[in-house]
Amino acid sequence: MSFLSVEEVSRSFGGVRAVSGFRLDIGEGELVALIGPNGAGKTTVFNLITGVYRPDAGAILFRGKSLVGVPPHRIVDQGIARTFQNIRLFRDLTVLDNVRAAQFGRTPTTVWGALLRTPGCRRDERRVVDSSRAFLAALGLEGEAGTLARNLPYGRQRRLEIARALATRPALLLLDEPAAGMNPAEVEEMMELILRLRKEFSLTVLLIEHQMRMVMGAAERIVVLEFGETIAEGTPEEIRTNPTVVAAYLGGEVT
Amino acid sequence: MRFYLQQALNALQVGSVYALIALGYTMVYGILTMINFAHGDVFMVSSYVAFFVATALIGSHLALPPAVVFAATLLSSMFATALLAVAIERVAYRPLRRAPRMSLVITSLGIGLLLENLAIAFRPVGPAPRMLPALIPSTTIVVGGVAFSALQVVTIIVSAAAMLGLDALVRHTRVGIAMRAISWDSALVPLMGVPVDRIVSMTFAIGAAVAAVGGTLYGMTYTIDPYMGIRIGWWAFISAVVGGIGNIRGAMLGGFLLGAVEIFTPVFLHSSTYRDMVAFSLLLVLLVFRPTGILGSPAAQKV
């Protein structure tokens, strides 16, 4: 039994097939990259796994349990977290509160406990704040806890998104173009960060990325998507030399 | 049977007015995705304009024939109301076009209340209900046992003409095509050289003018008062939602449906006090289970 298995999943929007017959198996602890040209359906795959969209056909199993039709927050509870291609932080909340909000599902405070601010509620809050600070520290954001998310520089916002995702205590982390718009030095830094976090929090990672440096340097396995279908799959070495992929996508980008 | 035919005719008359107002809600929604809560009160103002113009013309020494007075009343009400709507858009809505959408909704709610309360505080209007002078002779034609009053016939014909005219305008003129283009994609259209601000102003003007047709016809049939815009306005709004907000033909369909609800609720429930409950329950059920209305199409969520 694999950790995450996506079986023959299809989804179309108004007659356009965004993903068709998509299969993906990820073992526990793997770091897999999903690549492909713009509009190939990569983000749709994330949206299907995290419950934003329901597949028209096919099955998605996480640790043997079906995710089809499960609401997004329950999928998070089961241990899947994600970041967004176009950063979607809670812009008008502080950095700390962004991470605190992500621990909703990991806090037992009942409505009554909250309304009466019982000792239990206060204890939960203390715990949440402490762990939130720990997550911020892991991403090097501890000094900006009181800053509004909207006022962070772009690269720090990307980090905060990862911190927020980690705060949900995931086993599987989906990263949607974490290095988009970064220069080579920043890409390098982001890559090391991902590899470190993966070890530190024992994560399985599925990564969408256009930056080939990062894909080739971090991924153990690569899946190539085009027009909603998988056209190739293999180790970075295999993908680098796969003629179909080179023709369809990589072009002259990899040297 | 005759009784029901008669009631159906009445429903058509009331429904015409609802449909005329619903068009204004739906056009503005189509182009700005904004619910213009003040539209019902703009309709109220149009009735008062008609009232003042008609009273002045009848009372003047010109001794104009009734048909001329009616036409003059109708046109001046349409013109004045269109102006009012354009002014409201300019002063209160346009500065908020890039603000959070709720700011627009709240503002339009405020404008509506402002119009009502201004009408009450303004001496020549005041809170007392009023009647338009009779502009249409009160003759009745009986066909197959169903009585058609001249007023009913005029209401239905004028409304139908206004609706057909609007439908043609939106489908075939440059302005109409620009309107539809904006409602299709408001980000892209300015790049193609469409003057968005002017088209938005036109939309408000046309919506208000059409409502003024309804306001004049309504004022000739029933008494008018500063709060009439609330009830009639809400019924018209429900019509727009029932038909699928943003959809012009849907608004007409919805108007006639709500006219039927108004006329037939007392027939079947033996009390007119349940009308609002029926209409708003209909709205509630529809919004929860089919928010896009009868003729609208659902939109997908983007991530």
Next chain:
Amino acid sequence: MARRIPLPVWLAVGLVLALVLPETGWLSPYILLVITYVGINMILAVSLNLVNGYMGEFSVGHAGFMAIGAYTASVLTVWVFPRDASPVLFPLALLAGGAVAAVAGLGLAFPSFRTRGDHLAIVTLAFLMIVKSVLENMPSLGGPRGFMGMDKLTTLGWVFASVTGSVWLARNLVHSRWGRGVLSIREDETAAGLVGVDTRRVKVVVFTVSAFLAGIAGGLFAHAIQFINPRSFTLLKSTDMLVMVYLGGIGSLGGSLLGATVYTLVLEGLRPGLQSLGIAQEWRLVFAPLLLILLMLKRPLGILGFREFRFLVPRDEREKPGRQAERKTP
């Protein structure tokens, strides 16, 4: 620096004042009524702020919750409770009014799962219209003529206790995981779900608590003026609440307290003001919508938008970098 006077001391002083002042006879019944209105409006503004300010949804139906609370509490004190015991049982009537309103709030939360923004505004409006229509069609409750016979049970003491309790509950909720869930829905509902916030449950909780508070305010209102009818709870009443919330500031309990106070006092102050200028009292009604429009155009976050008075933040939250830390009001 002088030592701060702790909050409980302030509250004790306030309660004593609320109990003693009416007995002294220094204040005219009119002034006492205005103070009562300020208190009731504070609760209403806090209630509406939870939904419209903190959660960023839009309700214009809160007058309906208020009506439900008012009628429930009045029926209890007039018909159910023994007359002489009513003053003692009054808080029970208030709580019952709040509870019945809360059930209605629970019902209204469900449409909010699927509709947002202006469409939800319509749903809440439809709810308000239906409440009014139902009340008008219930002859046993006086129908359109209204319901009367309540004793004047709304004393300043009960008003003070209700305001304190309401603000305390709202404050606690806002500073818990539920409160952060509410704010995350406001910011980005889809993203909130994708970081584990059970958005539906949060909405149910907020609508229920908010309706409960509005119901309490309704009970107080009914026993302050001793006469209610369906027309007391129209869209106009909801608009008053909107003005108070957006005047004082969205996402701020302090803002709601401030907004309710300023709005109530200005509206009352306009009475003698207009009279001395020889302007008809009808122009008073023009004030609220005009203020609402100007607020939206010039200062959409209100006076205290998303900022909070220190005493309205729980002690163990004060030292943390809160979200008001560096907010700039545009």
